[in-house]
Each structure stands twice: as structure tokens, then as C-alpha cells.
Amino acid sequence: MRRPLTVLALLLAALALVGAGCGGDEVSATPETIEGEVPEETTTGEGNEDLPALDLTGDASAGEPVFASAGCGACHTLSAAGTSGTVGPNLDDAQPSYELAVERITLGRGGMPSFEGQLEPQQIADVAEFVSSSAGS
Ligand code: HEC
Structure with a gap:
């Protein structure tokens, strides 16, 4: 009669690991416990959601007129574009990476529109x- 107890102990240990693994943000559910719809997580601009531009290669000279026409300069200072907006961070100082820029532009955050x-x-x-x-520069 030792087998079932061992299996039970292993199961409990596994469950404890799953529960402790993700800072309490994610709820893991076994198929038996799912009833109805699993609520979608609301996106806050964090994490790696659907960012199709990350799979593309950007062309800076094509991006300059986009910066102007999309109105980025109304909120951002960027000397290369000749803009001096102060609503958002000064991009000359922030020097964001390509990945961060793609994420902010795609998803927005706070005062930054998507x-x-x-x-x-x-x-x-x-x-x-x-x-x-x-x-x-
Ligand atoms: C309405 C004002 C507004 C407009 C328009 C806007 N932004 Fe922003 N942007 C912000 C604000 C505010 C933040 C700071 C967001 C935060 O981190 O909470 C930000 C953040 C960013 C960041 C991240 C900077 C960093 O280091 O954290 C980048 C890159 C950026 N914007 C680029 C752009 C580009 C490119 C455009 C045009 C396509 C644009 N923004 C249009 C307000 C704006």
C-alpha cells in the first residue's frame, strides 16, 4: 500500500511547484477545473504580445517621414527629426532600443498611444x- 501514497506525494509536490512558479499572476488550471471561458489577460504594454514589427527589418530613412506624419514629434524631442515635444520622454536622452520602440509604438503605454x-x-x-x-546623434 505504499505506492498510492508516493504518487499522491509527488502530485502534491508538483502542484506546489506550479503554484509557486509565477509570482501568483498566473492561475494554472487542469482541464477538469475549467468551466466556461478562461478570462483573457489585459495587456498593459508589458511582455511580448503580438509584435509583428519585431520580425521585420526597419529602414530608418523610410521611418523619418513616418515619425513626422504620425505626430510623434508633438510629444517627443528627437534632434534627427527636428522635433521638441515634451509630453513623452526625450528620445535623444532615452536612446530606446529597437525592441523597446517597437513595443511602445505597437502597444502604447501610459500617455503613449498605441x-x-x-x-x-x-x-x-x-x-x-x-x-x-x-x-x-
Ligand atoms: C500623445 C503623446 C505621444 C505621441 C503622439 C507619441 N508618444 Fe511616444 N511616448 C509618450 C509617452 C508619454 C511615453 C512614456 C510612456 C511610459 O513609459 O509610460 C512615450 C514613450 C515612447 C518610447 C519609449 C521611450 C523610453 O525610453 O521609455 C518610444 C520609443 C516612443 N514613445 C516613440 C514614439 C514614436 C516613434 C511615436 C510616433 C509613432 C510616438 N512615440 C508618439 C507620448 C507620445
């Missing part, structure tokens, strides 16, 4: 490349 749907993924890639390659 440009998903307004800009094509290629335009997001281009303007992200323009910002990340020219910031601070």
Missing part, C-alpha cells in the same frame, strides 16, 4: 529603426 492599426507593421519597424538608430 499605433497598432494606424501604422502598418512595416511602418512601425521603419520608425522604430529611425528612432533607435538616430537617437542621441
Whole structure:
């Protein structure tokens, strides 16, 4: 009669590991416990959601007119674009990486609007490349 107890102990240990693993943010559910719909996580701009521009290669010279026409300069200072907005961070100082720029432009955060749907993924890639390659120059 020792076998079932061992299996039970292992199961409990596994469950404890799963529960402790993710900072309490994620609830793991076995198929038996799922009833109805699993609520979708609300996105806050964190994490790696759907960022199609990350799979593309940006062209900085194509991104410069996107920066101008999308109105980025109204909120951001970027000397390469000749803008002096002060609503968002000064991009010359922030010198964001390509990945960060793609994430912010696609998803937005706080006072930064999401440009998903307004800009094509290629335009997001281009303007992200323009910002990340020219910031601070
Ligand atoms: C309405 C004002 C506004 C507009 C328009 C805007 N941004 Fe922003 N942007 C912000 C604010 C505010 C933040 C800071 C968001 C945060 O981190 O909470 C930000 C953050 C960023 C960041 C991250 C900077 C860092 O280091 O944290 C990048 C890159 C960026 N914006 C690029 C752009 C680009 C490119 C455009 C145009 C496609 C644009 N923004 C349009 C307000 C704006």
C-alpha cells in the first residue's frame, strides 16, 4: 500500500511547484477545473504580445517621414527629426532600443498611444529603426 501514497506525494509536490512558479499572476488550471471561458489577460504594454514589427527589418530613412506624419514629434524631442515635444520622454536622452520602440509604438503605454492599426507593421519597424538608430546623434 505504499505506492498510492508516493504518487499522491509527488502530485502534491508538483502542484506546489506550479503554484509557486509565477509570482501568483498566473492561475494554472487542469482541464477538469475549467468551466466556461478562461478570462483573457489585459495587456498593459508589458511582455511580448503580438509584435509583428519585431520580425521585420526597419529602414530608418523610410521611418523619418513616418515619425513626422504620425505626430510623434508633438510629444517627443528627437534632434534627427527636428522635433521638441515634451509630453513623452526625450528620445535623444532615452536612446530606446529597437525592441523597446517597437513595443511602445505597437502597444502604447501610459500617455503613449498605441499605433497598432494606424501604422502598418512595416511602418512601425521603419520608425522604430529611425528612432533607435538616430537617437542621441
Ligand atoms: C500623445 C503623446 C505621444 C505621441 C503622439 C507619441 N508618444 Fe511616444 N511616448 C509618450 C509617452 C508619454 C511615453 C512614456 C510612456 C511610459 O513609459 O509610460 C512615450 C514613450 C515612447 C518610447 C519609449 C521611450 C523610453 O525610453 O521609455 C518610444 C520609443 C516612443 N514613445 C516613440 C514614439 C514614436 C516613434 C511615436 C510616433 C509613432 C510616438 N512615440 C508618439 C507620448 C507620445
